[in-house]
Amino acid sequence: MPSPLVIxxxxxxxxxxxxxxxxxxxxxxxxxxxxxxxQSQPGVSRHVKILVQAG
Incomplete structure (x- = not known):
């Protein structure tokens, strides 16, 4: 589980x-x-990746 700080x-x-x-x-x-x-698709993909990693 990701830490609260990451979330x-x-x-x-x-x-x-x-x-x-x-x-x-x-x-x-x-x-x-x-x-x-x-926004650009690569930029949104980066944001989605961060959200996924944060759980």
């Missing part, structure tokens, strides 16, 4: 919080998230 660090970013809010309501691919967020 809070992952949640400290506004983009990652927006990703969680979007995924709470519906299932979206990284490409769809990137389009909704107005």
């Amino acid at each position: 809070f660090q992952a949640l400290a970013d506004q983009t990652r919080l927006r990703i969680l809010a979007l995924l709470r309501d519906m299932e979206l691919s990284v490409g769809e998230l990137a389009q909704v967020l107005g």
Whole structure:
């Protein structure tokens, strides 16, 4: 289980919080998230990776 510090660090970013809010309501691919967020797909993938690693 990830430490609380890792979890809070992952949640400290506004983009990652927006990703969680979007995924709470519906299932979206990284490409769809990137389009909704107005960011590049590699950038969103990096954020998703951080969230996954934080558990």
